[in-house]
Amino acid sequence: MTDKPGNRQVRLTDPRALRAYAHPTRMALVGLLRREGPFTATRAAELTGESVASCSYHLRMLAKYGLVEEADPEGPGREKPWRATAEFTDWPGYSADPAVAQAAEALTLAVAENYFHRMTRALEARRGLSRQWQEAERFSDVTLYLTPEELVGLGQRVDALVAEYIDRATDPSLRPEGARRVPYLQIAYVDLETPDKDGPEERS
Template sequence: MPDPRPQVALTDPTALRAYAHPLRLALVGLLRREGPLTATRAARALGDNVPNCSFHLRQLAKYGLVERVAGADARERPWQATALATQWEHHADDPAMQAAVDHLDAVIAKRYYERAMRWLARRAEEPAEWRRNTGPGDALLFLTAEELAELLRRQEELVAEFRPRQVEESLRPPGARAVSIAQYVTLYHPDEAADRP
């Protein structure tokens, strides 16, 4: 069952810079993983305070990344993510837009690194069947720009098969866990030494 909220596109530098805040990224990720939450429950899950989370949720709402949903009663005011993924172009002709893209990309890369370090710190506690399929990996390929685009499209097609499980818990088989598959595609510079420390 396809979700009606597959992705939201950020198309201006102000929205990109707003999204690049670490707590805002964490809030959107939490809402995508856990479903609708109040600011109180989000603050508890993220180890932050309620006023700060409330402020950042309102900022995210300005850019269409989160929205209010009906609560269990009139006092409860939960938030939900408006999409399962956020998309932005990684290149721009406008210098202000490119600077905002570069800033957000750098914040995301740092989050990938921090998540990997947290995983390494606790990996020994996980069952072997999970450990053997996790960790770093890479591939050095010689591709045209068109072939790279096609490879990434096919990869996204494979991942999309599992996206409905993100919002529909009944689709998750027993033993399913949240798995983060991070990717950062780079190009080697002709003068770059591949393994320079």
């Protein structure tokens, strides 16, 4: 699993690291550091609404598992700036180790819930967007019949298309006029609720 496509990743395989990252405040801090960082625990508190002490604790926990690091180790106390160690986080989609599998599943669920809440807020506020942006947004689904190999291949082709725009996240000079931050989700799962049957694709 991965929170974003790309190669500049930190990979989590330790169950303790997986559980640590599943905390909503820690996921928020890593995301903010990737977009806004480096910054101090004081600035983190301003951005998240958490206390400085809470942010300092969560940043130390993230550093313990290699997700963030001190940008200036010589800085004083809570005024030390922190930075993300990578642009993306990756974790196992499958593991034969029950502890890893359980922790990875919990992290995937936490990330999915985070995506859902963020998307819901965006949908509630989309009336404030221009007509052009409202029409450009995508909200659709399609049911496909694929083998595991075909699903992997489809994901790789989509990743290749998305990768054309990835560098804009870290290099503002690459962003054309009018470009805005657009979370682009890729979600594909085996439907266990509907029995397999032959028939046309379902589309909504």
